Amino acid sequence: MTPSMMLPQDPRLRLLTAFGAVLLVSQIGGLVTALSALAAAAALTLAQPQRPGWRRLVHLEGFLILLFVSLPFTVPGAPVASLGPLTVSAEGLLLAATLGAKVSASVLVLTLLLGGLEPARLGAALAALRVPETLVRLFVATARYRVLIGDEARRLGEAMHARGFTPRTDRHTLRTYGWLIGMLLVRALERAERVEEAMRCRGYTGRIPRLAAPRPAAREIAAAGLIVASAAALLMVDRL
Structure with a gap:
């Protein structure tokens, strides 16, 4: 099976597969099993011909660092080290590593x-899965106009700097940013x-008219089932 065949291509199957796999991985409680899930996900990512999305993991660094800083000192358990009045517990380290691997x-x-x-x-995939039309419209509109409103905010910011604006910690800066937010809201409403x-x-x-989606191929169903079954197998091993 080629790397592209290891993933379902149908958006509906991709949604269901992602939901099922993440739901199963979230129930894992052991560090070894969580690391196995992370290794499997990384191997599947590296097997794809397109560039892996490692950048999205970078956005998690702050959250994961917060886990490793807080949990070892707040979870009670067997002490392994001390830092002044604070004690690092083995259970806290284990929990932080497990959560980091699962996330x-x-x-x-x-x-x-x-x-x-x-x-x-x-x-369209959400609508095909019988998600309420209102939620689908909100999702599509938010995803589309977030970029447009962001571009508008950048243009307004460039206009402010072209007129000599320099942000400081004073009342004028706060008033200027207030005007910027108000103008952005007005332009977003007009758009x-x-x-x-x-x-x-x-x-x-x-209602947004959509064409009926074709039935997924058997190969795609098998690929989706394999990913979900692998996550279920890891959860079963973890529960043994």
């Missing part, structure tokens, strides 16, 4: 299965009104 494995699985899906395709008018002119009635 990293889950992020790799989500990145692998959902990272390359466009918001429109992901929204939303124009988009709504354009959609109604095109016959929009509250």
Whole structure:
């Protein structure tokens, strides 16, 4: 089986596979099993022809560092070291390592299965899985206009700096940022009104028309089942 065949291509299967795998991995309680899940997710990621999404793991570093800093000192257990009045427990270290491995494995699985899906395709998959239409519309609109509003905020910021604005810790800076946020909200509202008018002119009635998705191939169903079955097998081993 080639690397591209190791993953389902149908967006509906990708959603279900990601949800099932992350749900099963989250129930793992042992460090060895959690590290096995992380190793399996990393191996599957490295097997793909496209560039792995390691950058998303970097965003987790602050959270994982917080785990390793706080849990060893707050979870009671057998002391292994002391730092002044604080004591490092073996149970805290074990819990921090287990949580770190599970979170990293889950992020790799989500990145692998959902990272390359466009918001429109992901929204269509959610609708095909009978997710309420209102939630689908909110998701697609948020994913689309987050980028547009971000670009608008960057243009306003560049205009402020072109006029000599330099941020400081004073009242003028706070007032200027308040004006920036207010102008951004006004422009976002105006854009939303124009988009709504354009959609109604095109016959929009509250539901986004979508074509019926084809039935997933047997190979894709087998690939999805293999990933979920592997996560279930790790959970069963962990519970033995």
